[in-house]
Amino acid sequence: MKKIAMIGAGSMAEALISGMVEKQFIKGEQIWVTNRSDREKLNRLHKLYGVNPTYNFEEMLQDANVILLAMKPKDVALAVKQIKPYLNHETLLVSMLAGVSIKSIEMLTELSVSIVRAMPNTSAAIGQSATALAANSIATEEQINLIKTMFDTVGLTVYVEEKQLDAVTGLSGSGPAYIYYLIEAMEKSAVEIGLNGELAQKLIVQTLIGAAGMVSRTTKPPKQLRREVTSPGGTTEAGLKILKEHQVQEAFIQCIKEATSQSKRLGLTLAEELEKEKRT
Ligand SMILES: NC(=O)C1=CN([C@@H]2O[C@H](COP(=O)(O)OP(=O)(O)OC[C@H]3O[C@@H](n4cnc5c(N)ncnc54)[C@H](OP(=O)(O)O)[C@@H]3O)[C@@H](O)[C@H]2O)C=CC1
Numbered sequence: 706m707k708k709i710a711m712i713g714a715g716s717m718a719e720a721l722i723s724g725m726v727e728k729q730f731i732k733g734e735q736i737w738v739t740n741r742s743d744r745e746k747l748n749r750l751h752k753l754y755g756v757n758p759t760y761n762f763e764e765m766l767q768d769a770n771v772i773l774l775a776m777k778p779k780d781v782a783l784a785v786k787q788i789k790p791y792l793n794h795e796t797l798l799v800s801m802l803a804g805v806s807i808k809s810i811e812m813l814t815e816l817s818v819s820i821v822r823a824m825p826n827t828s829a830a831i832g833q834s835a836t837a838l839a840a841n842s843i844a845t846e847e848q849i850n851l852i853k854t855m856f857d858t859v860g861l862t863v864y865v866e867e868k869q870l871d872a873v874t875g876l877s878g879s880g881p882a883y884i885y886y887l888i889e890a891m892e893k894s895a896v897e898i899g900l901n902g903e904l905a906q907k908l909i910v911q912t913l914i915g916a917a918g919m920v921s922r923t924t925k926p927p928k929q930l931r932r933e934v935t936s937p938g939g940t941t942e943a944g945l946k947i948l949k950e951h952q953v954q955e956a957f958i959q960c961i962k963e964a965t966s967q968s969k970r971l972g973l974t975l976a977e978e979l980e981k982e983k984r985t
């Protein structure tokens with residue numbers, strides 16, 4: 706890989722840059738990054754990772770092996786319009802956008818280009834993303850393998866059918882936020898029950914790492930692991946009773962379903978706009 710061009714320089718782009726550079730998949734100087742107008746952010750990325758900040762699409766896209774779309778779904782139409790003059794049949798477009806279908810991107814490019822959709826998460830910054838990939842039929846095996854190798858450097862990568870990407874987005878794309886929300890609650894409670902914040906954070910983080918390790922390294926299902934913590938008449942049982950009363954598990958299920966639906970809605974909104982444009 707000689708050159709990656711990133712259109713968009715937000716949280717997800719930075720997480721990916723940070724992970725790829727840290728894992729020495731690519732040097733910062735081989736990455737070109739642009740955004741809409743936040744010059745300060747581009748300069749910060751340059752200082753931190755050595756990437757090339759630019760607003761010159763020609764310089765950025767010339768000979769790029771991969772062009773990464775990393776803007777919000779609502780901004781993709783304008784972004785693709787801007788890069789369209791520099792696309793050709795050799796182009797390999799990678800989209801990290803929630804919901805936006807391969808078909809919509811094809812409609813925007815109006816060109817037969819290889820497209821790989823990826824749904825990573827921000828833990829890519831420390832090489833711990835859970836990423837799912839789906840590609841169009843133009844993408845070659847070599848191109849798909851290249852993108853798999855790229856995301857492998859920032860965590861676990863799996864292939865899915867494109868129609869499964871909304872569910873992946875609701876589950877693992879947004880997933881880190883659900884865990885941070887839980888950590889916030891644990892931190893708040895720790896202070897209220899009289900623990901020092903710094904000490905509590907250490908205990909919470911290790912508890913999460915330990916629980917994740919137990920799920921991934923033992924063959925026991927989470928339900929059994931939960932039962933093993935829960936002594937009859939003990940503390941866990943008393944605590945879990947409150948979670949059940951508040952239907953916390955159902956709330957989590959609803960949360961993931963709603964995030965999945967929102968991914969579908971984001972994609973549909975754009976698809977409808979593009980169909981409407983095509984008809985007029
Ligand atoms: N954040 C996450 O956890 C994840 C996000 N994603 C997906 O990644 C994408 C980016 O998300 P995230 O990083 O959070 O978003 P951010 O809002 O943090 O970043 C969006 C970036 O896109 C830039 N941008 C917008 N329009 C254009 C344009 N026309 N040309 C060039 N750059 C443009 C913005 O520039 P400026 O700041 O100058 O306006 C900004 O740098 C989304 O589509 C999201 O669905 C996928 C997985 C996880």
Ligand SMILES: O=C(O)[C@@H]1CCC=N1
Binds near residue numbers: 874878
């Ligand atoms: O919230 C979002 O829309 C993006 C997609 C997955 C995580 N963040």
